[in-house]
Structures are given as C-alpha cells and as structure tokens.
Amino acid sequence: MTRRLHQFIGAGLAGSALILAGCAAPQDGGDDEGATTGGAVPAAQATSAEDFGGMEALIAAAQEEGTLNVIALPPDWANYGEIIETFAAKYDIEVNSAQPDASSQEEINAADQLRGTDRAPDVFDLGQAVALANTDMFAPYKVETWDTIPDEFKAPDGLWVNDYGGFMSIGYDSAKVPEVTAVDDLLGEGFRGMVALNGDPTQAGAAFSGVMMAAIARGGSADDIAPGVQFFQELNDAGNFLPVDPTPATVESGQTPVVIDWDYLNAALAKNIPTWTVVVPENAAVAGYYFQAINADAPHPAAARLWQEFLYSDEGQNLWLKGGARPVRAEAMAEAGTIDQELFDALPPVVGDPVIPTPEQTETAAAYLAENWSMVVK
Numbered sequence: 298m299t300r301r302l303h304q305f306i307g308a309g310l311a312g313s314a315l316i317l318a319g320c321a322a323p324q325d326g327g328d329d330e331g332a333t334t335g336g337a338v339p340a341a342q343a344t345s346a347e348d349f350g351g352m353e354a355l356i357a358a359a360q361e362e363g364t365l366n367v368i369a370l371p372p373d374w375a376n377y378g379e380i381i382e383t384f385a386a387k388y389d390i391e392v393n394s395a396q397p398d399a400s401s402q403e404e405i406n407a408a409d410q411l412r413g414t415d416r417a418p419d420v421f422d423l424g425q426a427v428a429l430a431n432t433d434m435f436a437p438y439k440v441e442t443w444d445t446i447p448d449e450f451k452a453p454d455g456l457w458v459n460d461y462g463g464f465m466s467i468g469y470d471s472a473k474v475p476e477v478t479a480v481d482d483l484l485g486e487g488f489r490g491m492v493a494l495n496g497d498p499t500q501a502g503a504a505f506s507g508v509m510m511a512a513i514a515r516g517g518s519a520d521d522i523a524p525g526v527q528f529f530q531e532l533n534d535a536g537n538f539l540p541v542d543p544t545p546a547t548v549e550s551g552q553t554p555v556v557i558d559w560d561y562l563n564a565a566l567a568k569n570i571p572t573w574t575v576v577v578p579e580n581a582a583v584a585g586y587y588f589q590a591i592n593a594d595a596p597h598p599a600a601a602r603l604w605q606e607f608l609y610s611d612e613g614q615n616l617w618l619k620g621g622a623r624p625v626r627a628e629a630m631a632e633a634g635t636i637d638q639e640l641f642d643a644l645p646p647v648v649g650d651p652v653i654p655t656p657e658q659t660e661t662a663a664a665y666l667a668e669n670w671s672m673v674v675k
Contacts, residue, residue, distance in 0.1 A: 496542055582650070
C-alpha cells in the first residue's frame with residue numbers, strides 16, 4: 298500500500314497492469330498533441346470541455362483514443378476499483394493500471410521514464426509535497442464543476458485540483474495489541490515490532506501526514522514537523538517501528554497489527570477483521586487531500602480530461618465517499634442535495650481543530666524530512 302502509498306490509489310485499479318520498463322525502447326503513439334478537438338484546439342492543449350465543443354465532443358474524442366493509463370491506484374484505496382470499473386463501462390474506454398502500490402514520487406518517475414510512449418501515465422493522483430514539486434509536468438484543465446470546488450482546494454489556473462481526503466489515523470487489531478488512544482501509546486512494550494507506517498514520508502503523502510500527525514500530537518505544528526521525526530526515532534529505538542509497507546494482506550496475516558494511515562483506508566480493513574479498530578488521535582487531527590492532475594505529456598489527452606470530468610461529477614464524488622473518503626465537492630453537493638447523505642453522515646467524527654498544512658508548510662516539512670528521515674530508518 299505504499300503509494301500511496303495509497304494503494305489504488307494507487308493500486309492496480311482494475312485493469313490490466315502496465316509493466317514499467319525503463320530500458321525498453323520508446324513506442325510510437327505517445328503525446329498525441331496533434332489530435333484536435335471539435336474547436337480545432339489540440340487535445341493536449343484543451344483547458345476545458347468547451348475547447349472540445351462541449352461534453353459530448355469530449356466524450357467522442359476520448360472514445361476515439363479508446364484508452365486511459367492510470368498509475369498508483371489500488372482498487373481498495375478510496376474505492377478506486379469501482380471508480381475505474383464504472384468509468385470504463387460508462388464510456389467504453391479501456392483503463393490500463395500500472396504499479397497500483399507505487400508512491401507519489403514513483404508516479405512522477407514513471408512519467409519521466411515513459412515520456413513519449415503510449416505507456417506513459419495520462420493522469421496523476423499525488424500527495425501534496427510531490428505534487429507541488431512537479432507542477433511543471435501538469436497540464437491546466439478546469440472541469441465543468443469547477444465553480445463548486447472551494448478555491449483553497451485548487452490552483453487558480455487549473456494545474457491541479459484536490460480530489461478527496463481524510464484524516465490521519467491509527468488502525469490496530471485489538472486482539473493483538475493494547476488499546477490505543479494517543480500517539481505516544483505506540484511507544485509501549487506491547488507494540489514491539491508491530492507499528493507500520495504506510496510508506497516513506499519523503500515520497501508518499503500518507504506517510505508524510507503520519508509523521509505530521511505525530512508532530513502535532515507532541516507539541517509541534519504544521520510549521521514544525523521535527524517532533525514527529527523525533528517520535529519515529531524513539532519508536533524505532535524502542536524496537537516498535539516495523540519498516541514494512543502495510544497492505545490488506547499484511548494486516549490480515551497479522552504481520553502489521555498496527556497501521557498509521559488515512560482513516561478511510563484503515564476503516565476498510567475492518568470488513569475482514571472484526572477486531573480492527575480505528576482512532577483519529579484527539580487534538581492531532583491532520584487532514585489531507587490528494588492532488589489530481591493531468592500529465593502534460595499524456596498519450597491520451599482527451600481521455601485524461603474526460604477522467605477528470607468524471608471524478609469531479611456528482612457520480613464520481615459519491616463513489617469516493619462510498620470508499621470512506623471525503624470528496625472535495627462534499628459541501629456544495631450537500632447544499633444541492635446530490636450527496637449520498639447516508640454515507641456522508643457515517644464518516645467518523647473528529648475531535649479537535651483539523652490541521653491542513655498549506656503548500657508552503659508542506660514544502661518546508663518535506664525539505665526537513667528529506668534531510669532527516671534517513672536517520673530514523675538507518
């Protein structure tokens with residue numbers, strides 16, 4: 298579940314897996330910038346459905362391409378499996394899913410390695426730190442529901458848009474470890490070799506936010522992630538930190554009985570483990586949204602843009618909600634009466650003021666992690 302370490306979200310979405318082969322010779326067919334929209338604008342330069350002549354024309358252009366390449370989208374991550382299957386069936390477009398468990402940085406690496414081929418990812422779903430460091434690789438685009446997305450969750454020019462989010466949490470098997478109510482509980486003797494973090498915080502959004510949660514719990518702030526790094530150093534020194542990327546399989550087997558990850562991913566594990574418990578530590582509520590963007594070198598530029606339209610439609614947003622994630626348009630949809638109210642009301646309560654790091658705070662924290670995290674896992 299590294300990705301992302303999100304799984305599907307990163308995960309193998311639901312289609313055939315693309316095998317990344319950095320040493321393979323480039324194939325023809327990549328970056329179809331010459332394809333034009335109904336308005337004679339190259340598809341790769343279209344910034345809205347209007348540039349295609351409307352949604353029907355965009356759908357037709359995407360169906361002519363016939364394929365969409367996604368990466369780092371695990372089927373059990375925020376309900377991505379159903380999202381992909383629904384999109385593929387709705388528009389009769391084949392969805393190729395590569396490296397479902399890849400990290401956000403590995404998404405970018407794949408785009409670099411496969412640039413100019415028809416195997417390059419068309420779209421990205423990234424953690425904040427990686428997204429903001431690579432905006433030069435994104436193509437601007439504004440979906441039809443653009444005005445219902447809060448300004449703080451999108452780039453003014455459409456280079457990126459937050460898609461779904463949640464709160465960092467601690468999931469644990471109550472049949473194997475003591476009760477957990479606070480971050481520092483994990484330092485106890487009953488957690489020897491049992492605490493896993495979903496990924497590398499220098500590469501993955503989930504792990505980054507896990508360290509931020511620990512920082513907040515220990516008196517740090519979005520401006521000071523150092524206490525979080527110190528916590529993991531202590532966790533490692535105590536022999537409690539388990540350097541294994543957790544997956545549903547590792548949890549069900551008992552290999553990773555404690556997982557620090559997004560609440561919607563941890564909650565999903567309870568379906569197969571009755572004793573699985575999820576807690577958002579009180580007064581350490583770190584919220585985070587992933588960043589959706591189109592690869593500027595997408596080999597299927599029309600399909601990439603149609604994918605964005607689907608994700609930000611009421612249907613797409615409710616599918617994320619079905620996976621326990623909090624869709625970015627939730628407030629507007631609740632006001633319009635288009636949200637799945639039962640699912641919306643079932644989201645876990647959070648105690649304390651949510652902490653959502655700004656882009657500047659994220660960049661500062663990412664720089665600190667890049668310099669200091671290796672000392673924790675050495």
